[in-house]
Amino acid sequence: xxxxxxxAIVTGCATGIGRAIALRFAQxxxxxxxxxxxxxxKNTAEEIQKMGRKSAWQIIDVTKLSDIDKMVASTIDNFGRxxxxxxxxxxxxxxxxxxxxxxxxxxxxxxxxKGTFFCTQRALPYMxxxxxxxxxxxxSTFGAVGFYEATAYCAAKGGIINMTRQMAFDLAPKKINxxxxxxxxxxxxxxxxxxxxxxxxxxxxxxxxxxxxxxxEEIAAAAAYLASDxxxxxxxxxxxxxxxxxxx
Numbered sequence: 001x002x003x004x005x006x007x008a009i010v011t012g013c014a015t016g017i018g019r020a021i022a023l024r025f026a027q028x029x030x031x032x033x034x035x036x037x038x039x040x041x042k043n044t045a046e047e048i049q050k051m052g053r054k055s056a057w058q059i060i061d062v063t064k065l066s067d068i069d070k071m072v073a074s075t076i077d078n079f080g081r082x083x084x085x086x087x088x089x090x091x092x093x094x095x096x097x098x099x100x101x102x103x104x105x106x107x108x109x110x111x112x113x114k115g116t117f118f119c120t121q122r123a124l125p126y127m128x129x130x131x132x133x134x135x136x137x138x139x140s141t142f143g144a145v146g147f148y149e150a151t152a153y154c155a156a157k158g159g160i161i162n163m164t165r166q167m168a169f170d171l172a173p174k175k176i177n178x179x180x181x182x183x184x185x186x187x188x189x190x191x192x193x194x195x196x197x198x199x200x201x202x203x204x205x206x207x208x209x210x211x212x213x214x215x216x217e218e219i220a221a222a223a224a225y226l227a228s229d230x231x232x233x234x235x236x237x238x239x240x241x242x243x244x245x246x247x248x
């Protein structure tokens with residue numbers, strides 16, 4: 001029970017990695033405020049409640065500051081504090097460089113860069129008041145290396161890695177830990193269309209020395225560690241959970 005008595009916000013937790021993180025946090029003793037742009041997020045909250053933990057949910061768009069403010073206010077109304085923030089909301093749109101549209105670029109950078117920054121900014125006053133807090137940003141191996149038809153995604157995830165470093169630099173003296181997780185290819189609804197196509201799946205499998213993609217629960221295990229007191233001296237780090245992808 002590494003997170004006993006803690007309150008966490010997890011964005012983008014209707015499915016995939018976000019859902020796995022929310023459920024793992026509950027298993028570790030946390031109460032969880034679940035957010036997503038889809039109302040399927042209520043299923044995650046209900047599953048947490050079945051586990052005997054407190055949970056509430058809200059539909060939010062992390063590109064809208066008014067929605068972020070509602071998320072933070074609702075968390076305080078329901079639980080009275082914010083100990084952990086997981087900025088997981090993301091979107092992956094593939095497009096060749098010459099075909100990438102302005103709208104696609106804006107969607108990916110707004111959700112992942114703008115959303116990560118302003119969710120953190122709005123939650124910080126409560127962590128600072130408490131004198132401690134944990135922020136976990138979801139990056140990617142594609143934030144450290146390039147990949148086919150993923151210019152905007154790679155740019156956004158690379159930005160998250162360096163934003164994590166900068167936030168950690170500013171906030172470490174205040175006992176706020178800011179770290180990131182860089183998943184390799186993971187079996188989620190976001191990636192399933194690629195994984196279901198043998199020729200696309202080989203692009204991922206051939207570059208993963210471990211010989212398979214990750215399961216969401218493996219990413220959630222890393223999040224549980226970074227959210228716990230065991231990681232108090234870990235700051236500004238991106239923990240890559242990638243089966244060896246970046247060894248190449």
